[in-house]
Amino acid sequence: MAKRLKSVLTDDMGHCYITGNPNVAIHHVFPGTGRREICEKYGFVVPLAPELHNASDYSVHNNPNIGLDLILKERCQKYFESNFGTREDFISIFGKSYIW
Secondary structure (H helix, E strand, O other): OOOOOOOOOOOOOOOOOOOOOOOOEEEEOOOOOOHHHHHHHHOOEEEEOHHHHOOOOOOOOOOOOOHHHHHHHHHHHHHHHHHOOOHHHHHHHHOOOOOO
16 A cells, blocks of 8 residues: 655645646655655655656756756745754755755
8 A cells, every 4th residue: 555645735645736637646855865755754745747747858857956846845945944943954854955
């Protein structure tokens, strides 16, 4: 049975966060070794339509740290700083700040 993941960005894990498409892939907002589990712990996952996830030239995986990918990272970091800890705490866990 698949894990039931919770997101801080949406209550609807069955539809794309952007388009509402019911065909989704779960995106872990912060990449890197060991960060998949950390993203799940903090709720930094989001359902995305395949073309927004990794199946197009404009997907978050093909355009890291810009566009939609950066928006998701900024939103999650703001949530972290409002609910879990400081910017320094965030950087110690996720490696850098995505908010300028």
